[in-house]
Amino acid sequence: MIIPTIPTPEEVLDKGFRRAKKAANKVRSSNIPRQQKSKKTEEARIKTACQVIEESFNMILERVPKIEELHMFYQDYIDVVVGVDELKKSLGALNWAVELLSKFENQYVFKVRRSSPQDASKVRREAFGRIASVVYRIEDELNFLDFAKSKLRNMPTIDFDATTAVIAGFPNVGKSTLLRHITTAEPKVADYPFTTTGIQIGHYERRWQSYQIIDTPGLLDRPVKDMNEIELNAMVALEHLADVILFIFDASETSGYPLESQFRLFEEIKHIFKTPIVCIFNKMDLVERVKYLDEYINKVEDPLLITAAEGTGISEIMDKLEEFNNEKKRRSRTDV
Template sequence: MSGTSNLIQLWQIPSTRLLLRGSKLSKEFCATLCFCKKMQTATYEVVNGSYVPVAQTKKEISTEDKTLTRIETVGAFQKLPMVMPSIDLLYSAIRKAKRVSPTKGIVNIAKRERNRGARQLDALMKELAVPLRTYMENFPNKKYLHPYERSLIELTLGDGNYEEVLRRVDALRKKVVSVGKEHASLCAKSSSKREAEELLGEGMKKLEEIFKLEGKAVDDLLNIAKTLRAMPVVDLETPTLCLVGAPNVGKSSLVRILSTGKPEVCNYPFTTRGILMGHIALNYQHFQVTDTPGLLKRCDEDRNNLEKLTLAVLSHLPTAVLYVHDLSGECGTSPSDQFITYKEIRERFSDHLWFDVVSKCDLLQEKPVVFITEDEDADDLDVARYRRVGPDGAIRVSVTNEAGLDELKSRVHNLLVSQSARIKSQNNNQEKLEVHT
């Protein structure tokens, strides 16, 4: 029993004290103690009379998956590193490298010169390669981004361009490291002061030529960083109103009325050339509003990147939809075409909270507008009714004479309050699901 009590007492001694007294313990006891502590942090099962570590359980794997899911949030573009122009990076590195002196205490002139040359080439290589490595480590891998931000990269920069620029930057880094090490090694093995000076000059010139020739990759990365940082930041927890409709139907004008956003307002199609974000403050509550590029009547394969941006917002962000219709004939898209697009989008995103607005009501005539390309007699009753009053439940507004704006603001507020309740409910359900699993 005395041996057992001694073992229990030793088990309760902190590990630091055990180390201090390690000389008094037998090797067998230390091995036993280490195995017991390992048993506390690992799961084992008995196989053929021996303890074998159990593989990672499904529960642990699912926990890791949830952690990765939580990482997938928006806002990555605002954390991008500052990229220096390639010419500035090069000449800054050259200046710093030339200030590197040889190791003190070397009396022999030839040894001192080859030491200086090797150190300066190594310094130049590092001054160029370290920033490039920093860029590679801090620009996010696209597959770990939120789907909305992945879509922004693909549709704004072009499919594959982001990865290609990062690949070129990494290739430049590898070449700089390879050439720098090679010339530094040659310089360190030189046999005379003159040879060391010549090899130093050759190495400096070679690294400068490489960086000038392939440094455009750094400048392309700088432009990518500028473009991505300019993307609007969306808070997934804040209710968001997304204005959708054909080009030039008046979405931007309504955004200016409803929010702090100030998009360009002109009388030509596709004025909105990207996703524009504003904020709404109603009854001490804060909401977001997005102005999106207009949608035309065509299949997804034929849509341009501006239209795909609109679809990306609806697909990947928890938005309520304010769909804007123009029946006045001023926007350039016929009411019949608007109706076809509207039905398609409404059906595709039927799970979104939604309401409709007919804009420019001050320009509406008693008789519905019919474009010359349309056959009024061939239209069905739904299209004919849409030409007259728009979708069921739509309200009519006019920015020009301010008709219907008070009702619009009230409806927007009610819609966003409902969207806020929906987001909270979804978050609560997600938390309950995580607890049960």
């Protein structure tokens, strides 16, 4: 998300007062009658200081995207990373400062006009004091916006038009292998604060349709009860993205996780997400279709049996995703 550079109160005031001085010098060297000069000079200083500072804050307010207009995934993402309420509060404080400064501008220009030439500079000093105190009043909010800027610099770039599958399953079950086989290019890895290794996003096109497969190492690969609140919220963010979840079982159990615990994780994810889930049993090259395995395979709807390492079963997954894509298109047509 684009948050522009956030100045400190000192920087804002310095810029405002410096420009005010310049404006004053300009008036001083103009050919206004002498008796009016001191008042006109102070008037220019007050006006310029207020306007320059207002402009700095307005520029920030204009450049930060309206949070409620962002895709729900980004709204949740921002909420998890920095807090939407806090961000809105800080922007609200900037608005408050702009309104007050514009009030000061009118109030003090009027005061200078009504003052004697000798008192004009006193009025201006009073105005500058109040301007400074308003800017310092929002120091915490400026600091927060600066923190948010650095935190939100590398938001993952999501293609919201693509049909999106999010991969889930215990570590070592073959998620990356699958991602590499389905998607053509090297998956892009974006910063994602809930996972230690970043989010991996792979893309591919099929019959002129775009697909996107997302892996979030460290998030959808362990029991939900072990998750903290941030991670649970991150799951909500993912739910806004996923048209479908690909849950990968390691049928061979060579990853070290018994099918029983893998199935428990599947149940948890099914419980949390309202998104449809496609169950994929991987590493079929290492197993016999024994009764024990069949028990699990038969428990789920339309399972796909694959050997990701050899690329076997990948086209069936793509067919399945195409079905979801067609369904999504059909739904969006009837929604219009």
